[in-house]
Structures are given as structure tokens and as C-alpha cells.
Amino acid sequence: MASGRLSAVIAGGGIGGLATAIALSQRGVDVRVCERRVAFPEEGAGIQIGPNGARVLAELGVEEFLRDKVARPDALIVHDGATGRELARFPLADWIEQRHGAPYWTLHRRDLHHALRRRAEGDPRIVLSPGNEIVGFANDPEGVTAEGMNGEEHRASLLVAADGLWSRLRTQISGSAASLHPVGKTAFRSVAGANALPRELASNAVHIWLTAGAHAVHYPVSGGRDVALVVIADSTTADEGWDRPAAGEAVKQKTGVFAAPFRSLVERAPEWRQWSLYRTQPLVRWTSGRAALLGDAAHPILPFFAQGAVMALEDAATLAARVASSNGDIASSLSAYEMERRPRVAKVAAASVRNGRVYHMSGPAAFARDTVLRMRSGARIMAGFDWLYGWRL
Numbered sequence: 497m498a499s500g501r502l503s504a505v506i507a508g509g510g511i512g513g514l515a516t517a518i519a520l521s522q523r524g525v526d527v528r529v530c531e532r533r534v535a536f537p538e539e540g541a542g543i544q545i546g547p548n549g550a551r552v553l554a555e556l557g558v559e560e561f562l563r564d565k566v567a568r569p570d571a572l573i574v575h576d577g578a579t580g581r582e583l584a585r586f587p588l589a590d591w592i593e594q595r596h597g598a599p600y601w602t603l604h605r606r607d608l609h610h611a612l613r614r615r616a617e618g619d620p621r622i623v624l625s626p627g628n629e630i631v632g633f634a635n636d637p638e639g640v641t642a643e644g645m646n647g648e649e650h651r652a653s654l655l656v657a658a659d660g661l662w663s664r665l666r667t668q669i670s671g672s673a674a675s676l677h678p679v680g681k682t683a684f685r686s687v688a689g690a691n692a693l694p695r696e697l698a699s700n701a702v703h704i705w706l707t708a709g710a711h712a713v714h715y716p717v718s719g720g721r722d723v724a725l726v727v728i729a730d731s732t733t734a735d736e737g738w739d740r741p742a743a744g745e746a747v748k749q750k751t752g753v754f755a756a757p758f759r760s761l762v763e764r765a766p767e768w769r770q771w772s773l774y775r776t777q778p779l780v781r782w783t784s785g786r787a788a789l790l791g792d793a794a795h796p797i798l799p800f801f802a803q804g805a806v807m808a809l810e811d812a813a814t815l816a817a818r819v820a821s822s823n824g825d826i827a828s829s830l831s832a833y834e835m836e837r838r839p840r841v842a843k844v845a846a847a848s849v850r851n852g853r854v855y856h857m858s859g860p861a862a863f864a865r866d867t868v869l870r871m872r873s874g875a876r877i878m879a880g881f882d883w884l885y886g887w888r889l
């Protein structure tokens with residue numbers, strides 16, 4: 497630990513860990529990012545980044561690495577999944593950018609991760625350390641010592657555990673074992689060339705398809721050259737881990753009731769991966785002395801609102817700002833970060849659970865949902881999310 501200068505060890509080189517490294521470095525903190533895997537992770541498919549996340553990425557100086565990688569959809573279109581009929585159209589593009597001062601982006605998760613990594617690699621205050629799993633830590637009055645898998649020790653002013661859904665450091669920091677519960681749904685994801693889109697779906701938009709017990713989303717990525725697809729459906733099995741191959745036949749079976757244009761897109765998708773969805777009870781605490789949890793490690797969020805990674809970005813900006821104004825009292829600054837983030841994340845997590853319920857409704861409840869969607873103005877509904885997309889530090 498350099499005397500007089502703050503330093504941080506970050507466990508986890510995902511979106512949250514890299515964003516935190518850049519945000520801390522911008523405030524003069526020396527950072528080491530320890531990533532368990534030998535190669536920084538590349539998995540995933542598409543990701544939507546609302547204005548609240550795009551603003552953080554711009555402030556981190558990551559935007560320039562994303563230039564030809566992002567799409568800026570014109571609208572979010574909701575379909576009745578079985579008939580394909582359009583139920584609602586919500587404005588994005590200029591409408592949302594003018595409202596919130598930042599764009600709504602859709603992109604390949606790999607491109608977002610690359611951009612963060614390239615930005616971090618060019619930063620003299622950041623050391624990236626792949627193949628380096630952090631297994632525990634010890635606080636003392638002068639600093640914190642993070643323990644690596646092979647007995648190595650990393651000394652710093654603070655430790656950020658951005659080690660994801662299956663966090664190893666969560667129990668030590670939160671003081672109680674937090675078990676993850678499968679929610680009985682699986683996400684299937686794929687990326688196809690944009691030419692896989694049937695003509696009627698070839699608009700520059702996020703499309704959401706709703707049926708009982710399953711919904712699907714697709715949107716442009718790679719600057720519009722590809723399309724990312726997600727199908728989330730009821731499932732009786734749950735697998736641990738992020739990224740598993742899935743049989744195309746299983747996805748076809750889950751989407752058998754969907755309208756023909758969507759089924760033809762599923763037919764043309766080259767390769768599917770799958771993730772079981774989990775939730776956990778809110779943790780007793782996110783911090784312990786000089787160590788703090790961040791991103792999915794602190795608060796796994798179901799993906800029905802496309803906000804998990806965005807919450808990790810907001811966490812990163814908040815944590816760095818509180819540490820920078822800490823006057824050396826790291827533990828208090830981390831507590832301030834937790835106090836600030838908890839209500840926000842709880843609100844987004846609850847909205848995501850609600851969305852999941854609404855998306856998968858059946859019978860009269862689905863009929864009532866569709867009626868409301870058809871009658872209300874899309875702009876009016878979107879304006880109801882100003883609290884979400886208008887977030888500022």
C-alpha cells in the first residue's frame with residue numbers, strides 16, 4: 497500500500513469490477529483487479545444499457561471504445577407473443593436521450609466488457625491480474641489484506657468484492673450465509689446475424705414478446721450487424737453457473753406457441769446458451785470494515801428489467817465518489833455507499849420481480865394487461881420510469 501495514496505483490490509473483473517476500477521482510478525486511487533479466470537470473461541449475449549448506465553459509461557471514458565459496437569434503438573415494441581400483434585410502442589432514441597441526457601443502448605455483452613478492459617488497460621493506475629482468485633480477507637486498522645487462492649496477499653486501503661452471483665466473499669462480508677434460490681425460470685440466449693430477422697421484424701427496435709409462462713426479447717447489437725435474442729421461460733430444473741450450452745430443440749419447444757416471425761428467428765439462431773435464474777434474500781450488510789460487496793455479489797437482480805449490470809455501474813460510480821470524499825475513513829465511506837445504494841437497488845429489484853410477473857401472465861390477467869398496454873400512450877408509460885433512467889450521482 498503506497499503511503500498517502502489510497503489503493504484498492506477488486507475481486508472480480510466483470511462489468512462491476514472493471515467499472516469500479518476505472519471510477520476509483522479517476523479519483524486518484526491505485527487499483528489491482530484480481531480476476532479468477534485466466535482470460536477475462538467473454539460470455540453472454542446481448543445487454544441493454546439504459547440512460548442511467550450509459551451516463552456512467554460516458555463519465556468513465558468508456559464511450560469512445562463502444563462507438564461502432566452499440567445500437568441506439570428507435571423504440572421498444574411489445575407484441576402479443578402468440579399472434580404477433582403489436583400491443584404497445586415505447587419511444588427510445590432521441591426521445592429518451594433528450595429526456596435523460598444519455599442514450600438507450602443495446603450491445604453485445606462481450607463488446608461492453610472489451611471496452612471496459614481496454615479503458616482499464618490504458619490506465620497507469622490500474623493493474624489487471626487475471627488467474628487470481630481472492631478467497632478471503634482480513635481487516636486491520638491500517639488497511640485490508642486480500643488473500644489469493646495460492647496464498648499470495650494483496651495489501652490495500654480497501655477491498656471491493658465484485659465477484660458476481662456466486663460470490664465467494666459474500667458470506668465473509670455480510671456476516672451470514674446467503675443462499676440463492678432458483679426462481680423456476682431459465683434464460684436462453686443467442687446472437688444471430690441481422691439477416692436472420694424476418695422482414696417484418698427488421699426494424700431498429702427492442703422487441704418484447706409476451707406469452708403465458710414465457711417471454712422473449714430481441715434487439716440489435718454490434719452496431720446493428722447482429723441481433724441478440726433472449727427467451728425466458730418456466731423451467732423445473734436449475735443449474736449452477738453462468739453460461740451453459742443449450743439445445744436449439746429445447747428453445748423451439750419453449751417457443752412453440754409464439755407467432756411465426758419469432759419462431760423463424762429462433763430457427764435461424766446459430767447457437768444457444770442457458771442460465772438458470774436465482775434470487776436471494778437481501779443481505780444483512782454489504783460491507784465489513786474496509787471491504788464492500790458490489791454488483792451481483794451484493795444484490796442479484798432478476799433480468800426482467802434489464803438493469804443488473806446497470807446497477808453495478810451505478811454502484812461503481814457511487815462507491816468511488818464516497819471513497820474519494822472519505823478523508824481517510826474508508827469504513828465510513830463504504831457504509832455511506834451501502835446506505836445510498838440499498839433503497840435504490842431494492843426498488844429496481846422489486847420492479848424487476850413485478851415485470852416478470854406481468855410478462856408471464858395468463859388468462860384474464862393477461863387480457864387486462866394487454867388492454868392497458870393498448871390504451872395508454874407509450875410516452876406516458878415511459879415517463880413513469882424517469883425515476884429509473886434519470887438517475888444521477
Ligand SMILES: Cc1cc2nc3c(=O)[nH]c(=O)nc-3n(C[C@H](O)[C@H](O)[C@H](O)COP(=O)(O)OP(=O)(O)OC[C@H]3O[C@@H](n4cnc5c(N)ncnc54)[C@H](O)[C@@H]3O)c2cc1C
Pocket residue numbers: 507508509510511512513530531532533537542543544545628629630631658659660661662663664665683685726771790791792793797799802803804805806807808
Ligand atoms: C439472461 C440475463 C440477461 C441480462 N440482461 C441484462 C441487461 O440487458 N442489462 C443489464 O444491465 N443487466 C442484465 N443482466 C444482468 C447482468 O448480466 C449482471 O447483473 C452483471 O453481469 C453483474 O456484473 P458483476 O460484475 O456484478 O458480476 P459478473 O458479471 O458475474 O462478474 C463477476 C466476475 O468475478 C469473477 N470472480 C468470481 N469469483 C471471484 C473471486 N473469488 N476472485 C476473483 N474473481 C472472481 C468472475 O469470474 C467474473 O468475471 C442480465 C442477466 C441475465 C442472466
